[in-house]
Amino acid sequence: xxxxxxxxxxxxxxxxxxxxxxxxxxxxxxxxxxxxxxxxxxxxxxxxxxxxxxxxxxxxxxxxxxxxxxxxxxxxxxxxxxxxxxxxxxxxxxxxxxxxxxxxxxxxxxxxxxxxxxxxxxxxxxxxxxxxxxxxxxxxxxxxxxxxxxxxxxxxxxxxxxxxxxxxxxxxxxxxxxxxxxxxxxxxxxxxxxxxxxxxxxxxxxxxxxxxx
Numbered sequence: 490x491x492x493x494x495x496x497x498x499x500x501x502x503x504x505x506x507x508x509x510x511x512x513x514x515x516x517x518x519x520x521x522x523x524x525x526x527x528x529x530x531x532x533x534x535x536x537x538x539x540x541x542x543x544x545x546x547x548x549x550x551x552x553x554x555x556x557x558x559x560x561x562x563x564x565x566x567x568x569x570x571x572x573x574x575x576x577x578x579x580x581x582x583x584x585x586x587x588x589x590x591x592x593x594x595x596x597x598x599x600x601x602x603x604x605x606x607x608x609x610x611x612x613x614x615x616x617x618x619x620x621x622x623x624x625x626x627x628x629x630x631x632x633x634x635x636x637x638x639x640x641x642x643x644x645x646x647x648x649x650x651x652x653x654x655x656x657x658x659x660x661x662x663x664x665x666x667x668x669x670x671x672x673x674x675x676x677x678x679x680x681x682x683x684x685x686x687x688x689x690x691x692x693x694x695x696x697x698x699x700x701x702x
Contacts, residue, residue, distance in 0.1 A: 527565050529555050534572045539623035543569060573628060574635055580621045581639040584614060588646035595650065600659045604701065607650065608693045615679040626676045647671070654701065661702045670699055 533554050537546045548569055552562040566572045587610045595603060615622060633640040651667055654660045660667050682692045 523565070526555070526557060526561065530557070530562060530565055531572065531575060535576050535620045535624060538573065538576070539620035539627070542627060543573060543624070548572075570634060573624065576621050577625045577628065577636055578639065580614065580618045580625060581636065581643055583618075584610070585639065585643050585646060588643065588650060592646065592649055595653050598653075600654050600657050600701065603650065603653050604697055605693070608696050611675060611679060611696075612683065612689055612692065615683060622676055623680070630672070644668075659701045661700060667700055674699065 530551060534546070534551050537551065537554075548562060548566075549559055551572075552559050555562070566575070591603070591606050591610070598606070629636065629640050648664070648668060651660070651664050651671075654667075655664045662670065678692055678695055682688050682695060685691055
């Protein structure tokens with residue numbers, strides 16, 4: 490009888506390790522590709538939702554524009570609300586972070602300095618998140634949904650900042666009304682004034698004119 494060939498455990502182990510290493514190398518590439526697709530979906534959805542309104546844009550249209558299948562889109566985002574959440578959440582988080590930084594220093598600042606810092610925050614956000622802010626304006630006042638805790642925190646901090654102007658008797662309007670003025674006029678001011686060659690200067694002057702006496 491022919492003797493059975495002896496199994497080479499060393500070769501088997503090496504082959505297994507080689508396949509395992511190859512798999513590990515492939516995983517980052519797969520994940521990077523998923524991240525690229527996810528980012529592309531968000532870029533398209535952000536602009537379309539902001540300019541047309543989320544109710545007027547179907548996810549199938551987003552998938553077609555991103556050149557991916559519907560199944561691929563839904564593997565990243567199970568619903569339109571999930572996309573909106575991912576678009577607006579970073580903006581609210583950044584705004585909260587900037588408000589918190591300002592509040593830590595606010596006692597050592599004069600009203601004019603606070604106003605200047607506040608307008609710088611708004612201008613910077615607009616320059617980096619224009620379409621996200623336009624979408625936030627459309628969505629948050631109606632139904633913030635899962636974004637409500639972040640939205641409420643942002644509003645709470647904004648009220649605290651306005652209290653600085655109130656304490657120094659600089660506000661033209663009662664704090665609650667001034668708060669509503671900011672909510673309703675901030676995005677239109679940014680949108681229509683900043684494109685002007687002297688946009689930043691004009692925005693700061695307009696914002697000051699609305700709030701401070």
